[in-house]
Amino acid sequence: MIDWTSWLDYGFMRYALIAVLIITPLFGLMGTMIVNKKMAYFSDALGHSALTGIAVGVVFGVQDTNLSMVVFAVIFALLLNKIGSMNTASTDTIISVFSSCSVAVGLAILSKGGNFSKYSSLLVGDILSITKAEIGYLAVIFVITILFWLFGYNALNAICIHKTLAKSEGIKVKVFENLFAVLVALIVMLSIKWVGILIINALLILPAASARNISVNMREYHLFSLVFAIFSGVLGLMVSYYTNVATGPMIVIIASVIYFATFLYGRNERNK
């Protein structure tokens, strides 16, 4: 007989659980807008830019590479936003170019002297190594996000539906778009060490995409996205403990299963 609470006997598991309880609702919320705005490419590129941010920090001898990572990501996000609004050739191509370029630069610098293994944990993430102080950072960004959501969500949604129409209603389109991009950058950077570059985007997109399969209005969309995100997070952490599999991938696997289930369910409902 397995003891279903034994995983909480360890301090690192309790920290991990708190981290999951902060990160997953954040991702669930942000995802609703990222999916509606079709910014999956954008957040993916941001995730990849973490490597470059760390590399830049290493080159300039910054003590805390977290700092260089966050600064670089914010600049990168604003740059991508600017490109996206320029109406030039297809945005996804340009974002892709910038993203690969920044990953290459990051990899080149970090792998110099054969030291890359030091950073490889960034790729998959390791939520079990999170410390109290780092949970504190997450809590701060959590509060900021909630406030931004309360005061800015309507405007973001209006901009997403029609920019010119939003502007004609007096909404500051550029300000909100940039704030949102910066917020995504901050959240991605502060959680990338625990979730991992390779799968962070899946966690951002999947809960909202699943919710979209079965929701008909904004209230359902948010509720389902939050529930799916938290559920996959907590269950993923538990299962990873008992199966000895990395936590991030486990969470994503559960979130994917939910996506396919809602996809089939939603399709059936619509065909009725």
Place this chain on the structure above:
Amino acid sequence: MRKIIKPCGFHCIKINNLGVTLQNQVILENINLHIHCGSLNAIIGKNGAGKSTLIRAILDDIPHTGQIEFKDTKDGKMQKLKIGYVPQSINIEKNTPVSVYDLIASYKGRYPVFFPKTKKMYQKIKEALTIFEAEDLIDKQVCNLSGGELQRVLLSMAIMDKPNLLLLDEPVSGIDRNGMELFYKTMEYLKNHYDLAIILISHDLDYVAEYADHVVLLDTKILKQGSVKEVFASPEFDQVFSTGNKENWMNKEENDD
């Protein structure tokens, strides 16, 4: 439909010397328009003549030169111009979880749309929708509306704050002949029963001839403006829309083959 106020005929909107240059290319220049409340002003012209740019410039969505004045001619006082805008289409894909309530509340309200609906906002939106007989659509998903239904929803939203000027991009997709007829009938009703002026980008010359009070023929600058008769009989109109041109183009295609 419900009446609110009659046009007073004293408000006028003046667009003085408006110009738009984007990336060193002159898209609009020297645009002077004089618009009275209670009038339907149709803007016509070929594709790429700058019609949509003109609307975006009036909305201040793109950098432009020149001024837009809004005056009460009775006492000569300047006022702030309130504009209601109806885009041609919106970015709502299939399966987007946005209801008509969510759509309008996002633009018109501060209370977050992901919280339970507020009675006050719900009532306000329903009232606005009633004007265009669209009140039953309030809880429907926007992506499931027909072209005509969406048009009515967007119109309801545009006149919610009682604008002085209504800017519209004429719907072209998802609306059949009957829908178009209804659309122009609605325009006529609006201008007769509300204190507002309408600027409409139009692609259908037959309807323009039937309903417009003032026609503006645009091609980077204003080629000709005036009553339907004046503009439709002008040589400039012939030049832009003449069937001769079309035939030449078709002949050329054939020759190319």
